[in-house]
Amino acid sequence: MKRISKPAIVVNFKAYGEVEKEGAMELARACESVSEETGIAISICPPTVDLSYIARTVSIPVLSQNVDPRAPGSATGWITPSMVKGCGAVGTLINHSEHKVAKNQIGECVELSKGVKLVTIVCADNVQAATQVAEFRPDFVAVEPPELIGGNISVTSANPRIIEETVDAVKGVNGSIAVLCGAGIKTGEDVLKAIELGTSGVLLASGVVKAKDPRVALMDLVKHL
């Protein structure tokens, strides 16, 4: 199933050492296997260097970790949305906290991505930023307080208000934009809380990528869905 259905679990592999060499494909396979076994949509964002290989191999949705605001042409080293689409990915993150895009270029990334029918997940650090990026009409806005990213305290318990307020603010801009939350999410309880707070799912990384057994971590994440 290549569609990002809801509730959505989006696993960002980032650039962790665990996903170097064959690690990315092994993790992609684990996500695919849990998704098939449970029927829950698990989407993945592998490192760009593995995007094409993984997108053509697994049956779950594969997204790029970023795109650049460039159309096909003389753009050495840039990652165009068109290229991402061409290698079999179904969507892309944009403006991740660890890969910021200049404010005036976020809209361009969304437009170019939509133009090639990529699903767009635009990240935002706070409610104000989430409201601003919602104006670009992405498919998803993912709110992630940077100080909680990669830590052991889930945004759902550390700052549930930011999630509720982001859901209200984004829906106020456009009711069809789905909201995700991320930062420190590690358990099925965290995911359940995220849904109860009004989101359509979660964006997470370390809870799966750095888990001793990623398959066990994934099964736990989806156990209440």
Ligand SMILES: O=C[C@H](O)COP(=O)(O)O
């Ligand atoms: O893209 C994922 C987010 O930055 C969250 O990362 P984390 O789950 O390691 O906190």
